Amino acid sequence: MAAKELTPGQRRFSPASLGADLVLLGWFVFSLFPLVWMVLLALKTNADQITTFFAFTPTLKNFGIVLSDEGTRLTSVNFTDALFNSVINCVGAVLVSLVIGIPAAYAAGRWQYRGSNDVMFTILSFRFAPELMVIVPLFVIYNQLGLFDTNVGMIWVLQLVTMPLIVWILRSYFQDLPAELEQAALLDGYTRRRAFMMVALPLVRPGIAASALLAFVFAWNNYVFPLILTGSRHTPVTVAVTRFLGGGGQAYYNLTAAAALIAALPPLIVALSIQRYLVRGLSFGAVKA
Amino acid sequence: MGSLAIRGLTARYGKTVALHGIDLELTDREFFVVLGPSGAGKTTTLKSVAGLVDGAAGEVRIAGRDMTGVEPYDRGVAMAFESYALYPQRTVEQNLASPLRSGRNGTWTPAQQAERIRQVTTTLGIDHLLGRYPRELSNGQRQRTALGRVLVRPAEVYLLDEPLSHLDAKLRAAMRAELKQLGDLSGTTTLYVTHDYQEALALGDRIGVLREGRLVQVGTPTQVWTEPVDTFVARTIGQPEMNLLDAVVDGGAARTPGGGVVLGVGPEVPAGDAVRLGIRPRDLEIVDRQAPDDRLVLRGRVVLAERLGRSVELSIDVAGVQVIAVTADHRTREGDSVTLVAEWANVHVFGAGEPAPRLGAACRPEPAQLAGGAR
Secondary structure, three states, X not given: OOOOOOOOOOOOOOHHHHHHHHHHHHHHHHHHHHHHHHHHHHOOXXXXXXXXXXXXXXXXXXXXHHHOHHHXXXXXXXXXXXXXXXXXXXXXXXXXXXXXXXXXXXXXXXXXXXXXXXXHHHHHHXXXXXXXXXXXXXXXHHHHHOOOOOHHHHHHHHHHHHHHHHHHHHHHHHHHOOHHXXXXXXXXXXXXXXXXXXXXXXXXXXXXXXXXXXXXXXXHHOOHHHHHHOOOOOOOHHHHHHHOOOOOOOOOHHHHHHHHHHHHHHHHHHHHHOXXXXXXXXXXXXXXX | OOOEEEEEXXXXXXXXXXEEEEEEEEOOOOEEEEEOOOOOOHHHHHHHHHOOOOOEEEEEEEOXXXXXXXXXXXXXXXXXXXXXXXXXXXXXXXXXXXXXXXOOOOOOOHHHHHHHHHHHHHHHOXXXXXXXXXXXXXXXXXXXXXXXXXXXXXXXXXXXXXOOOOOOHHHHHHHHHHHHHOHHHHOOEEEEEEOOHHHHHHHOOEEEEEEOOEEEEEEOHHHHHHOOOXXXXXXXXXXXXXXEEEEEEEOOEEEOOOOXXXXXXXOOOOOOOEEEEEEOHHHOEEEOOOOOOOOEEXXXXXXXXXXXXOEEEEEEEEOOEEEEEEEOOOOOOOOOEEEEEEOHHHEEEEOOOOOOEEEEEOEOOOXXXXXXXXX
């Protein structure tokens, strides 16, 4: 047998580890089952949708209905438009958060002043307030400002979701950068702004990718804000999905499942496309300046 | 190229005071070494000159220009950081090109830049590493790259923070010799920080010894070596450290408790005062013949002899007091009785306290006092 170094955490066979594996497997099935159920449901016909059989004749028709005029007729919301709205809202929200959040995170990471931690805590606290708690005043304000049922309004309100995430994640990235790197740039003859652009910014690119992705996913999945703050013109995808459950009329579980699967695709695509940076982000600490 | 004047420089980090009023004048092209243990405020001094310390107060003048409120990029200083601070996403060549491309250190065409970088890297022996990234370099190579980023550009003042500290012993000795010969360094006012007394003695036109944020002594290497202002400076400079023996003064002579060392301290030290006698290990010499009476004589027994190649480090028990001596004489064995002599001028007398101020050199005691000691 080839000589092999012992790695801490490497597996050795024992009855206890077998038991642990079984427990893990059980948990795996339990947590993945809703997803499996959703996929099955999306492939069922209207007749099969309320059965719990695993054996049925699968159909792709549901996806067609969701994306076609027939879906629009059932829910009075065009699902393709809803997807498009969500993309605009989330990309817009993340971009605004990045433009404002990167300088904010840099300042928070580099500049310690009396109360700087309180400011950071306040920013984080946007995340702990239940959305339902602020939604009523927001609804009133949005109605009066004319922001109700607009993309601008959604981008604005989604800042509550995306901004704290981006500022907090990027702050720790900036804190991990030695300040001497920028000091060196200052002494090389660069202004503070150029030192930031030239030295600090490129080095936190993995952090920007990771935090932007997380913020995008959180914004994409947000349900309460659009539920209350949009009408039928600028409905995003989370609200559009639930329309298939029917408001008092027939509930289409199979169509809901198909719509939810379609709605899960964009975040997946975004995650895969910036995966390269995410992996770099994980190994960032290995590069000692 | 320019002079550097520091007056009343203080710096604090929160409640901790890092520098208590540093005063320093460097003439044009002077090579000044700040020597001190870690935490003494050496790096803070450099960064204050560079304008990188927020809590710094006091006056800094570079080439006669007051630097109050002047941004670091307008000060015309170059600094090598102890942590190297190389840009990780850039190659060695791009790191060195950075100060030349900023536009504040003269205008350089790409060809001129390349030529200048080639010159500097060749001198530093890193010209084969131009395409590498900092993470692909050894610590010694990184340190030389950081030094190169300083030397590549013209500046009023160079600030070098322990530029040789991470090199291995051999390379450090070689680089020390090379640094001295570097034209760019000899032509530019340099403030050099180190904790290695040998670097300080070898490189400095003058040395300033820093202790807990205060400059305790400023002088030429010879002055600092031969007339250390107090026991702190005396111990900082020299390896093994200077022997410091407690003694009590009685009628113009100082005597160690066992009476093994007796010497004259002059009439100005009052009787009954505690003093400390300082003798560098290398100033003690073993003699075979009758001890000459024009020098200090110590008699004792060798407790430990460490053979370190060319020299031997001896721990000697002199009437109950431990004394270290370094000699080239390999015949001495543990248990031997030896006679050590030292020039009077090489025996320092310090006052009491920690650190104790230097009172002066010892002199020959009166014969009567000597007789009293032999009793």
